[in-house]
Amino acid sequence: MGAEMTLGAEEELHLIDLESRQLSARAPQVLSRLDKTSYSAELQRTTVETNTDVVSSLAGLREELLRLRKGLVEAAARDGLGVAAVGTAPRSTFTDFELTATGRYGRMHEQYRLLVDEQLICGTQIHVGVADRDLAVEIMQRIAPTLPVLLALSASSPFWNGQDTGYASIRTTIWQRWPSAGSTGPLESAAQYDRLLDDLIASGVIADRKMAYFDVRPSSHAPTLELRVCDACPLVDDAVLIAGLFRAAARAAELDVLAGRPRPQVPTPLYRAGIWQAARGGLSGDLLDAAGGAPRPVPAPQAVRALLDSVRPQLEEFGDWEDVSELAEAALARGNSADRQRAAFVARGELDDVVRLVVEETHGSAAGEAPGTAALRRYRTRAGDEAVGLNAQPRAAYRDVIEHVRQLGPEGVAAAEADRDAWARERHLAYVVNEPGGSSEKPFHVDLVPRVVLPHEWEQLRAGLVQRARAIEFFLRDVYGAQRILQDGVLPREAVVGAPGWQERATRLPAGAVRAPVMGFDLVRNEYGRWRVLEDNVRNPSGVAFGIAARALMDAVVPDMPRPAELLDPATAFERLRSTLLSRSRPGMRPVLLSSGPASAAWFEHRRLADGAGLLLAGADDLDVVRGRVLHRATGDPVGVLYLRLDVELLDLRDGSGRPIGQEVFDVAAAGGVVLANAPGNGIADDKAMYRSVPEFITYYLRERPLLESVPTYRLSDEGERRAVLERVGELVTKPVDGYGGAGVLIGPYATAAEVAARRQEIASAPANWVAQEVVRLSSVPSWDAQAGTLQPRRVDLRAFVYVTGTGEGECHLADVALTRVAPEGSLVVNSSRGGGAKDTWVLAPKGEDRPRT
Structure with a gap:
């Protein structure tokens, strides 16, 4: 039958x-x-x-x-x-x-x-x-x-x-x-x-x-x-x-x-x-x-x-x-x-x-409710897009912005982009690239479609990043002090002492010194809307001034773009930076941003931060050390705090005459005569291999469960993990432990067979110099595609900043500024030096908070 x-x-x-x-x-x-x-x-x-x-x-x-x-x-x-x-x-x-x-x-x-x-x-x-x-x-x-x-x-x-x-x-x-x-x-x-x-x-x-x-x-x-x-x-x-x-x-x-x-x-x-x-x-x-x-x-x-x-x-x-x-x-x-x-x-x-x-x-009906807005028919929808659903419908937080871009049309967007480029040129909104033939400015590209961070998301990030910042500050004080975390066996000594970011001389700094007053955290949002920390930056985190400039650019170029009433003002980060730096400085002394100068990749930021936060901008030749005090040469003012934004280690810094001014400054700091913001030795917490242990720091120092997830990370000094990674280099992201700016990063699924083979050899030769991470499917946000004449998704990450004056919860503050970095078409790498751009990040204030807004 x-x-x-x-x-x-x-x-x-x-x-x-x-x-x-x-x-x-x-x-x-x-x-x-x-x-x-x-x-x-x-x-x-x-x-x-x-x-x-x-x-x-x-x-x-x-x-x-x-x-x-x-x-x-x-x-x-x-x-x-x-x-x-x-x-x-x-x-x-x-x-x-x-x-x-x-x-x-x-x-x-x-x-x-x-x-x-x-x-x-x-x-x-x-x-x-x-x-x-x-x-x-x-x-x-x-x-x-x-x-x-x-x-x-x-x-x-x-x-x-x-x-x-x-x-x-x-x-x-x-x-x-x-x-x-x-x-x-x-x-x-x-x-x-x-x-x-x-x-x-x-x-x-x-x-x-x-x-x-x-x-x-x-x-x-x-x-x-x-x-x-x-x-x-x-x-x-x-x-x-x-x-x-x-x-x-x-x-x-x-x-x-x-x-x-x-x-x-x-x-x-x-x-x-x-x-x-x-x-x-x-x-x-x-x-x-x-x-x-x-x-x-x-x-x-x-x-x-x-x-x-x-x-x-x-x-x-x-x-x-x-x-x-x-x-x-x-x-x-x-x-x-x-x-x-x-x-x-x-x-x-x-x-x-x-x-x-x-x-x-x-x-309701068998098919559900009909969409209330017109679909983006040519948009390449994907799971994990923050602004556009799988049905090509703009999500509520982005509807007004996307409609505004639609009304501008290709000609209107092209005109706005021309205004944007002129605005950026006039203000030298750029990063510096040092090449064999010399240094040159490369435009810092800001896409005109903003990224929106909703109030409940910002609250989630605030809680998780403050927790993470406290644990990292505890760790830095501990490993350069009593080293309880090593004695208790939470971390093996060999993973810390002698690691690429370790500096023995950093043990000389005062026990109560805040080691990392400025922390930057790179975050990604997966296809389910969950945030994860991708990297911790505690040596020299950059991006605050670029995030503030992105808002100023948008206000000048597309002032008619609809803005939510809850939009926070990123420029409040200037005052937050100043108050953070002065919190440990003696009254009457000057705060100074110590820069490597015009050849530094973030020279725009150094100048903008100094101006916005009321800091003296100085280089090696602008400092003097006299009778145990650091002075600003031109004014003779005593320096109370030095915010280090150097391309070299402070201990290697010399002035034009060859004087080891960095070593002299460090000696004053060791004696308590000047505060070093983001001090030497912080690289041990910035180390990509140490990133894997931050959840353990949170449990050990705070007795709390981590509020934000980390990306699964393999420490290749471990033989078992190394063997597993060598078999999967083509599936993973591999990075140098002390790398920054995207240098040395290999994304296995996007690499050639020759590149994968070469990376295997590098890992096998010096495994302690490398880490591997699982590939994260970065979320996407629309960007204008001039060639297609329409909006298309681009992968993004987020850099957020926590200012630290101590290890208490009330002594760590998430700034109201964030930098969204955008990968080029078909890429997962967001760094500007690798062809990435940025977006103005619209952070919305949590309900009931009285905060400065734009």
Whole structure:
């Protein structure tokens, strides 16, 4: 007997208290008002299950799902409840679980304990009519390679227990803990499948045949093949899409059976790997493509389209091709529910916004609400874009800016860019490049589309970076003092003393000296909206003046661009810098910025900081040391604090006559006669290898958990890590431990085979000189592409600055300025010296804060 290929669906739906946004355990009350043939209880009292009638078409399935949702929504509304068809309710916590009072569920709870308590999850089950159970068992094994794609399309459970899990479908991970979940393994007949169930029941591991929770199975109660792997879908059209693909894949498998084609064998571990990968990344990551033999990771949209193409003949047979292909492209454009939930959360950092979204989508039309603004049709959308969603719709924080650029058009933007370039030339907004033929100024390019940092993001960064700055300052004082961290075995002595950034003479500085009053942190934002620290800069962090200049340029060149009311003024960093430098200086003494002069790469910044913060700008020839005091030669004023912005170490600094003025200044500092801001020896904390240990500093010195994540980093002086890295140089980022400005960085996936081979040799020759990091998918923000005449995404990072006057939380302050650095087209390297540019960074003030604004 062949397969009837009828359709049906079961949906599990959460009940949400519309006032508290929490799960509600009032399913018994709601079910008392509903038809028992279509609505039923589930394991947990926060969930209702719906069961559609059997239909023959996707249109019929859509109508059934909408009909049943409408009935449940109306019944739930009488108790002030809403309905959410998602894998996990965003605000669900372990304490929300309340067991439905039946003997069967009570037995399950007694047997499985915590496993049952975790089941605050909802799925969508699709049924396809296959009355012949032998055929159903054969089909279910042949369609296994398609299941990860269907899971990725459905993924709707990124949040669990009040936090983002990092998974698109954490429901899958929870569900797979059941002993009867996942794959059955190879089976030859329905009789063998039945014996498997009998053996499981006899073992006592499951109680009955309904507990066969395999990802796909012959139904326990209907002549159908049942898909069980998918999350609940808030948009009905996503469930319809999955049903269309599942039915077409089942029909293709049936035809293969009838034609006597051999069954493809997918080893169970590879199948499990594919399911896990789909649960982890959803439509934003890679999926395993098993076509052509060995599985390989491919971008999820490519895998979706490949499945669509492979079952096109069957979709056309059912008359579904046009509908399913349109639904697939719509799903890829808007992202799955996990993508949309994360976008809702990033906008304000509020889980209530996520709950509101999933309830509105579940209650709404099959396709969801139509976009409220025009799409950027030519924009290359990607997961992790901060300004534009996968549906090419500008996000709320960027709508006015993008509309302004649209109205300017190519001619208007070109005119503004010409004004920008003239403004920058007049003010020498540039960095200096030293080459064999001499030094020259290179324009510091500022893109005219700003980057927006939302208030809740800035608060998150403030807390995390202040914590990190305190720990680093503690570490510097400790390693050049009592060295408790070495004595307690948290760090091996050889990793610190004698490392590239270590300077033994720095132990002579006063014990209470603030070693790094100015810290810079490079951060990246991944595709999920999470911030990570990429590097710590405590020797000579640059960028404050460039960030301030970017705002001044924008105000002069595009004054009509709409600006949020909460926009903070970056120029307040000048006063913050001055007060920080003077906090440890004796009254009546002058603060001085000590520069290497016009040949320094950041000469523009040195001049601008000195002018804006009221500092004397000096070089080696401008200082004198007389009777244990540092003096400014031209004025004779005593110098209380020296902010070091040198291209050489202070201890190597000589004036024009060859006098070792740097050594003399250091001796005064060691005696307490002058404060050195960003002192010699700070390079030990700036060391790329030491970066990996900063989370340990936080735990050791502050007794806190790190608030910001770091990028996975390999210290190559460790033999085990070195061996692993040498095998993966082409997949990793490798950097010199004491490098800066992007020099020596090799991004493996973008490197040639010769470059990878050369880097392996360099690492093998001097492993302690190198670190490796996993490649981070930097977020993107639109920039104007003059060649294309439109906006296009460019990768960005962020440099933020903390000013430090001590190790207390109230003695570290995140400045209201940040520098967004922009990589060129097709690159991940953002440094200006490597062709990168910058953006004005619009930092928005947290609600209720009275701060200077522009």
